[in-house]
Amino acid sequence: METVGYSPPVKRSVLIAGHPTSISLEPIFWQALEIAARDAAMPINALVAQIDEARMTVPEPPNLTSAIRQWLFGRALGG
Template structure:
């Protein structure tokens, strides 16, 4: 298994770095395509839900959890 890959993503006009394993980057890309969104817009949506939580996780963790919940909801 490959280790995390750091990529820059624009959220609300600001670049932020996110480190995810390649399998999660691929899943995020597919989810964005299925929802007809750019990856940055999907990450912004996940981030907005994350920061609304009482004890927000870091962004990479929130993305992983969001992807797993999406998979389990199918």
């Protein structure tokens, strides 16, 4: 069984609709987000904007960081 390197969150700024937004994610999630953006042939900012837009369609939207983690986990599960 491979172990994961546990690390505290790292804060980065992304642009969503031209507005800077600060997001804190653990390095493993930043890496997964970079891979997902590369696979989709889009900048991270654009992918985060898509996730942000999708989260706002549910009755009780989670915060953006939580939505990103859930989206990445769903992607890892093949969904």
